[in-house]
Amino acid sequence: MKFFQLIPLLLMSLFLLGHSPKGGSASKIRCLEKHKRDCCKWKGVQCHNRTNHVILLDLHNPIDDDIDDISYAPLKGMISASLLELQHLKYLDLSYNDFGHAPIPDFIGSLSELRYLNLAIANFSGPIPDHLGNLSSKSLDWVSHLHSLEYLDFSFTNLSKATNWLQAISKLTSIKELHMYVSALPNIPPSSLPSINASVPLATLDLRWNLFEVSTLALIRWFSNFSSTGLTSIDLDYNSMPSGIPAYFGNMSSLTDLDLCWNNLTGEYFRLIRNLSGPTEKTLQFLTLCGNSISGSMPNLSSFSSLESLNLWANQLNGSIQEGYLKLAHLIYLDLSSNNLRGPLPDLSFSLSLEELFLQNNSFNGTLDDSIGCLHKRETLWIGSNLFAGIITESILSNLSRLQKLDFSLNPFLTLKFSPEWVPPFQLKYLSLRHWKLEPNFPFDFSPAVLRVPKGLDLSRNKISGSITFLCHARHWESLDLSNNVLSDQIPDCFTHFERLKYLNLANNNFFGKIPHSFGSLGALPLLHLCNNSFSGELPTSMRNCTNLKMIDLGENRLTGYIPTWIGDKFSQLKVLVLRFNEFNGSIPPSWCGQNIQILDLSCNKISGVIPDCVHKYVAMIAAGVENGSFIIDQDASPYWVYDPIDQDAFQNQFKSLENAYFMWKGNRSLNFLNFSRNHLSGSIPTSLGELTYPGILNLSYNLCGKIPTITQLLTFNESSYMGNPGLCGLPLNKSCPEDESHQDLNNNATSSEKNEDDGFINEGFYISLGLGFIVGF
Numbered sequence: 001m002k003f004f005q006l007i008p009l010l011l012m013s014l015f016l017l018g019h020s021p022k023g024g025s026a027s028k029i030r031c032l033e034k035h036k037r038d039c040c041k042w043k044g045v046q047c048h049n050r051t052n053h054v055i056l057l058d059l060h061n062p063i064d065d066d067i068d069d070i071s072y073a074p075l076k077g078m079i080s081a082s083l084l085e086l087q088h089l090k091y092l093d094l095s096y097n098d099f100g101h102a103p104i105p106d107f108i109g110s111l112s113e114l115r116y117l118n119l120a121i122a123n124f125s126g127p128i129p130d131h132l133g134n135l136s137s138k139s140l141d142w143v144s145h146l147h148s149l150e151y152l153d154f155s156f157t158n159l160s161k162a163t164n165w166l167q168a169i170s171k172l173t174s175i176k177e178l179h180m181y182v183s184a185l186p187n188i189p190p191s192s193l194p195s196i197n198a199s200v201p202l203a204t205l206d207l208r209w210n211l212f213e214v215s216t217l218a219l220i221r222w223f224s225n226f227s228s229t230g231l232t233s234i235d236l237d238y239n240s241m242p243s244g245i246p247a248y249f250g251n252m253s254s255l256t257d258l259d260l261c262w263n264n265l266t267g268e269y270f271r272l273i274r275n276l277s278g279p280t281e282k283t284l285q286f287l288t289l290c291g292n293s294i295s296g297s298m299p300n301l302s303s304f305s306s307l308e309s310l311n312l313w314a315n316q317l318n319g320s321i322q323e324g325y326l327k328l329a330h331l332i333y334l335d336l337s338s339n340n341l342r343g344p345l346p347d348l349s350f351s352l353s354l355e356e357l358f359l360q361n362n363s364f365n366g367t368l369d370d371s372i373g374c375l376h377k378r379e380t381l382w383i384g385s386n387l388f389a390g391i392i393t394e395s396i397l398s399n400l401s402r403l404q405k406l407d408f409s410l411n412p413f414l415t416l417k418f419s420p421e422w423v424p425p426f427q428l429k430y431l432s433l434r435h436w437k438l439e440p441n442f443p444f445d446f447s448p449a450v451l452r453v454p455k456g457l458d459l460s461r462n463k464i465s466g467s468i469t470f471l472c473h474a475r476h477w478e479s480l481d482l483s484n485n486v487l488s489d490q491i492p493d494c495f496t497h498f499e500r501l502k503y504l505n506l507a508n509n510n511f512f513g514k515i516p517h518s519f520g521s522l523g524a525l526p527l528l529h530l531c532n533n534s535f536s537g538e539l540p541t542s543m544r545n546c547t548n549l550k551m552i553d554l555g556e557n558r559l560t561g562y563i564p565t566w567i568g569d570k571f572s573q574l575k576v577l578v579l580r581f582n583e584f585n586g587s588i589p590p591s592w593c594g595q596n597i598q599i600l601d602l603s604c605n606k607i608s609g610v611i612p613d614c615v616h617k618y619v620a621m622i623a624a625g626v627e628n629g630s631f632i633i634d635q636d637a638s639p640y641w642v643y644d645p646i647d648q649d650a651f652q653n654q655f656k657s658l659e660n661a662y663f664m665w666k667g668n669r670s671l672n673f674l675n676f677s678r679n680h681l682s683g684s685i686p687t688s689l690g691e692l693t694y695p696g697i698l699n700l701s702y703n704l705c706g707k708i709p710t711i712t713q714l715l716t717f718n719e720s721s722y723m724g725n726p727g728l729c730g731l732p733l734n735k736s737c738p739e740d741e742s743h744q745d746l747n748n749n750a751t752s753s754e755k756n757e758d759d760g761f762i763n764e765g766f767y768i769s770l771g772l773g774f775i776v777g778f
């Protein structure tokens with residue numbers, strides 16, 4: 001589980017009711033006396049209304065829903081021990097700050113009145129002070145003494161050694177809320193579940209991401225017995241709950257929130273729903289079942305009268321949705337995306353409060369009627385990749401004044417028809433009109449009025465021409481895909497404000513000129529695609545700032561200059577580097593050897609010098625990747641939106657997916673992960689390449705001379721890997737070396753410069769897909 005490495009943060013928040021560590025003598029400091037001004041009125045400070053002692057300090061960094069105008073400004077530095085003077089502090093919240101890996105100050109344990117402490121996501125590290133217990137240690141015994149504990153959150157704490165965790169929990173007779181999200185909890189076989197002696201007011205159970213293998217059902221059963229009041233919220237994302245939802249769930253008359261995404265739920269949807277029928281039907285507000293293998297058609301859900309959010313993303317539902325089956329008056333969020341649903345648009349005219357609608361990646365084929373626009377609260381309309389038909393006119397969209405996210409991409413039978421003067425009533429943050437054959441003057445011109453504080457724009461696979469200076473009107477782009485158009489002109493040098501950009505794809509256009517200096521501001525960018533344009537000149541050295549890059553594709557341009565040596569210094573995350581078909585010169589910098597590049601294509605440049613000996617390291621790594629299946633070929637993979645900052649879960653999932661990025665590409669399997677062909681490389685093949693065991697990974701054609709090392713593994717490469725190296729000799733080439741004195745074979749000097757004669761390892765069909773996690777949250 002890489003998750004822990006990804007989030008080197010200690011998340012711990014405890015509601016320490018009844019747990020009073022011994023502290024120093026209570027001082028008499030009051031806010032007024034100490035500071036000669038009324039600090040009780042400061043933001044985040046609350047004083048006792050008679051004594052004026054500071055009782056509450058809330059310094060958490062507000063993560064605002066709408067972060068357009070508020071930049072993330074965490075507290076930094078040391079926590080002063082003068083905090084200890086606030087002996088009457090009951091409540092301390094320092095969450096969402098950045099204390100730069102500092103240890104949690106010991107003295108926090110001396111605040112004897114403290115009842116609430118939140119140090120979540122504050123970048124503390126090191127051990128947890130003894131006073132607070134040894135949270136990450138082998139035992140949770142200490143917890144079991146906290147009889148009045150009501151709220152316990154061990155999320156992101158590695159409890160893999162705490163085999164008695166459930167034993168300890170079973171003694172918390174006041175517990176109301178339990179969060180153990182990503183805690184590596186050890187499995188408990190059903191036979192070892194502790195006996196339940198007392199019934200407790202447990203309402204919230206959050207065990208997401210623990211990957212229980214066998215005991216999930218028994219564990220839920222145990223917890224539901226444990227709770228006297230009945231569970232209201234069950235969150236079990238990313239566990240391996242086998243097959244179904246037990247029928248007693250239908251009797252959980254307090255349940256409002258059930259989240260079973262990414263479990264192993266299979267079978268027909270109506271059977272699952274049948275097991276939820278009963279009192280639960282009336283109470284359930286959030287039903288979240290994404291990422292399972294639920295099949296069958298949509299059952300009638302109208303009896304789930306409280307349902308506010310229904311998420312069935314990424315299942316295998318099929319058939320069409322019968323009229324009235326989604327008659328849900330309180331529905332706010334509906335996600336049916338990535339299923340096989342067919343037929344007309346579901347009738348949603350009854351769901352007047354619906355704000356977010358995700359139907360993308362299905363086969364809906366009806367017309368988009370006016371009902372889609374009749375809902376004033378609609379903020380998200382995401383219906384791309386369907387077979388919707390008809391004409392979208394102004395009247396359909398004219399009521400959607402709150403619309404922020406709009407995706408109409410890839411609906412081949414849908415037409416847009418607007419008068420050129422129409423001013424849409426909405427101001428979008430995300431707009432996707434991929435694959436529309438849009439001409440330059442299409443309805444939503446990119447005026448700042450429509451894209452007021454835009455974050456994401458996908459206009460790929462259209463026929464849009466002209467320049468992209470319109471991008472400069474906005475500051476907070478996060479995802480930009482303008483690939484496969486006929487855009488031209490130079491890229492404007494206005495990227496200084498795009499510090500949040502996570503995806504930039506301008507590939508397959510007619511851009512020319514230099515890559516602008518302001519690309520140096522793209523410090524957050526992992527994915528950069530600029531291939532198949534006419535960029536020229538040298539890469540700006542400012543790009544050495546873009547240290548988050550995981551994939552760079554600059555192939556098929558006219559870039560010149562030395563191949564960037566700086567990539568070796570800081571680009572520790574770089575996995576894919578494509579510079580093919582340019583005019584880079586210089587030699588392959590030895591500093592690249594320190595990187596974990598998995599796909600390196602330098603073919604058809606003017607690179608000279610020798611191949612660094614470390615090349616074998618790459619190849620070994622790639623081979624391992626091939627072997628354990630982390631390279632997957634997918635013809636239709638296309639990048640999705642990179643992330644939705646508003647939805648933190650989605651962000652984390654995507655972050656994780658980035659890390660596990662699967663590289664996908666079109667074409668046959670004779671891939672060249674390391675392509676040095678058609679350069680001016682000289683010298684001989686490093687003998688270290690003998691460690692290779694996989695053919696098809698390396699292409700050295702039209703470069704080298706010298707004898708191919710007689711190492712059996714190298715012989716398994718196809719002859720074409722060595723082609724056009726007139727000086728190369730020995731097996732597997734049909735040409736013996738002079739010193740071998742066998743037959744003399746005339747080797748043809750292949751001079752073909754045809755671009756695609758190489759096996760086209762990365763061309764327009766090369767995509768990096770960030771995995772399923774991408775669409776989480778939509």
Ligand SMILES: *[C@@H]1O[C@H](CO)[C@@H](O)[C@H](O)[C@H]1NC(C)=O
Nearest residue numbers: 001004005158159160161184
């Ligand atoms: C949790 O800690 C154990 C050692 O105590 C370690 O083996 C395991 O890899 C850790 N788990 C995670 C997910 O980091």
Ligand SMILES: *[C@@H]1O[C@H](CO)[C@@H](O)[C@H](O)[C@H]1NC(C)=O
Nearest residue numbers: 046047048049050051052055
């Ligand atoms: C003062 O505090 C007490 C207890 O905390 C509370 O009940 C009371 O309403 C408060 N009075 C005022 C005027 O805020």
Ligand SMILES: *[C@@H]1O[C@H](CO)[C@@H](O)[C@H](O)[C@H]1NC(C)=O
Nearest residue numbers: 009097098099100101102123
């Ligand atoms: C946490 O602190 C370390 C050390 O100062 C720093 O490198 C890192 O960027 C910080 N992380 C976050 C998320 O603020």
Ligand SMILES: *[C@@H]1O[C@H](CO)[C@@H](O)[C@H](O)[C@H]1NC(C)=O
Nearest residue numbers: 129130131132133134137142
């Ligand atoms: C925490 O662990 C340390 C060392 O393992 C031990 O000395 C200490 O007593 C423990 N503290 C508590 C509160 O369990």
Ligand SMILES: *[C@@H]1O[C@H](CO)[C@@H](O)[C@H](O)[C@H]1NC(C)=O
Nearest residue numbers: 167170171194195196197198
């Ligand atoms: C329940 O009671 C039994 C017998 O009184 C005792 O042995 C056991 O430890 C108790 N279990 C819990 C979880 O308190």
Ligand SMILES: *[C@@H]1O[C@H](CO)[C@@H](O)[C@H](O)[C@H]1NC(C)=O
Nearest residue numbers: 193196218219221222223225
């Ligand atoms: C939960 O309670 C039911 C009914 O009382 C009982 O049959 C079952 O064994 C209990 N399960 C667990 C895991 O405690």
Ligand SMILES: *[C@@H]1O[C@H](CO)[C@@H](O)[C@H](O)[C@H]1NC(C)=O
Nearest residue numbers: 212213214240241242263264
């Ligand atoms: C979950 O499903 C996957 C795919 O069907 C399967 O490989 C895996 O073994 C299942 N896990 C469990 C615990 O049933």
Ligand SMILES: *[C@@H]1O[C@H](CO)[C@@H](O)[C@H](O)[C@H]1NC(C)=O
Nearest residue numbers: 244245246247267271272275
């Ligand atoms: C419905 O509940 C029954 C009894 O608990 C269980 O055996 C069955 O597998 C459940 N079906 C589904 C589809 O969840």
Ligand SMILES: *[C@@H]1O[C@H](CO)[C@@H](O)[C@H](O)[C@H]1NC(C)=O
Nearest residue numbers: 246247248249250251252278
């Ligand atoms: C649900 O509750 C009813 C009434 O108490 C009971 O008859 C029925 O057996 C329960 N169903 C399940 C599956 O526990």
Ligand SMILES: *[C@@H]1O[C@H](CO)[C@@H](O)[C@H](O)[C@H]1NC(C)=O
Nearest residue numbers: 342343344364365366367389
């Ligand atoms: C939608 O597809 C179904 C077959 O899947 C077909 O019967 C129906 O006529 C189609 N509807 C429209 C409006 O094209």
Ligand SMILES: *[C@@H]1O[C@H](CO)[C@@H](O)[C@H](O)[C@H]1NC(C)=O
Nearest residue numbers: 517518519520521523542545
């Ligand atoms: C590189 O990054 C640093 C720190 O973020 C910034 O101050 C500097 O201006 C950047 N340089 C360029 C050329 O963008």
Ligand SMILES: *[C@@H]1O[C@H](CO)[C@@H](O)[C@H](O)[C@H]1NC(C)=O
Nearest residue numbers: 726727745746747748749750
């Ligand atoms: C290959 O090219 C070299 C240099 O261009 C030339 O000297 C040689 O005669 C050529 N050999 C053949 C077989 O064409």
